[in-house]
Amino acid sequence: MxxxxxxxxxxxxxxxxxxxxxxxxxxxxxxxxxxxxxxxxxxxxxxxxxxxxxxxxxxxxxxxxxxxxxxxxxxxxxxxxxxxxxxxxxxxxxxxxxxxxxxxxxxxxxxxxxxxxxxxxxxxxxxxxxxxxxxxxxxxxxxxxxxPDNQAGAKQVGDYLAEKLTAGDKVAILEGIRTSFNSQQRVAGFEASMKAAGVEIVSSQSAEWEMAKANSIAASILSEHPDIKAILAANDSMALGAIAAVKSAGKTGDVLVVGFDNISAVQQAIRDGKILATADQYxxxxxxxxxxxxxxxxxxxxxxxxxxxxxxxxxxxxxx
Structure with a gap:
């Protein structure tokens, strides 16, 4: 039960x-x-x-x-x-x-x-x-x-992002540690949202929950796929790394970023328009x-x- x-x-x-x-x-x-x-x-x-x-x-x-x-x-x-x-x-x-x-x-x-x-x-x-x-x-x-139901939470975030995208747009996912069930479920929620919206996931890589690693991987993704429209991060630390990479690439406002966890730094980033959305699991x-x-x-x-x-x-x- x-x-x-x-x-x-x-x-x-x-x-x-x-x-x-x-x-x-x-x-x-x-x-x-x-x-x-x-x-x-x-x-x-x-x-x-x-x-x-x-x-x-x-x-x-x-x-x-x-x-x-x-x-x-x-x-x-x-x-x-x-x-x-x-x-x-x-x-x-x-x-x-x-x-x-x-x-x-x-x-x-x-x-x-x-x-x-x-x-x-x-x-x-x-x-x-x-x-x-x-x-x-x-x-x-x-x-x-x-x-929480991590897949359902991630799907809420992904669905909200999808409202800002167009079918055929390209996005990337930053995963947590791949042997962690919550990362697997969040990625599954993101994937379900993007599939339903007709959005293509061109890259999905593990940044192991870490901000610095997410920054490096996001920078590489942005270089390899300059036409992506969004990055979906499986936690907020990686989302913060992603927005730093987006800023360095001169794509602030052109590449949307979402996260998961609702930490205080991301709340401020949302207010500032740097991150679109996150999920609060209290x-x-x-x-x-x-x-x-x-x-x-x-x-x-x-x-x-x-x-x-x-x-x-x-x-x-x-x-x-």
Missing amino acids: RHFLFPILFAVAVSGCSSKSDTSTAQSNSDATDDRPKVALMMKSLANEFFSTMAEGAKTHQSQHADEYELIVNGIKDERDLSRQVALVDEMVAAGADAIVIAPADSKALVPSLRKAINKGVVVINIDNQLDAEVLASEGVTVPFVG GDKLAVFGIETALQLINGETDKPSDVETPVDLVTAESL
Whole structure:
């Protein structure tokens, strides 16, 4: 069964960016009892504003519910550092975590270590980037996914872009890490929109979620395909790299750029007319959705973990 959560369920204030290191941060309260469950939040790169915002949202929620649980926040410095994230899973199990809420850097590589955690009685909740169903089945475990429909969110963005294009126009896609399910789903949403609009995708390359790499790849695409009309980026960091490449090529206003995540820098770029649209998956609340689900399982409020679909909405200049 798939349940639905909406942003109004959780009032989460967001403060400034957190540290960009992968050092664990424990949230504690002197008045809280020692038998509080310990929840480990494990994210991808905190150098990405989306994940630092997610971390701050989780910390704020914990401070408002300090008597209910203890929070440990972890992140990796580089989204490609799979070995470090695997090591963090083992470290959190050794530290006595009752639950791990994880945004995996890879949809397949983290499953074996998470299976070991589950076998030791740790509740595991998957957020942001969905774990691979076939690998989960092969490991004999079930991990509920709490997050948005990335394909539907990307299709909203692509459909909005398509309204500005003409059949026969050419576009390019900047993918995330190709083994990440959320990248695959966002690309699928973009592709569906462009196909329906009769728009040709002349290039689709992975920039691995990174701004600098996206800038380099976008510059190359613009050189090879000077007639493209838009670049669809699977996250906002890559969208920012793309608009820098567009500016350098002297094509600002001629090549449209869209993204996904709704980070603050992209909100400003949308207001300035540099980016056309993005998708908001409520990063400040996404970890909270996962934490709440973990606590329900720990507290015995439900014994049947199930996927929870969270909101994702189109963001444009009109909606800001």
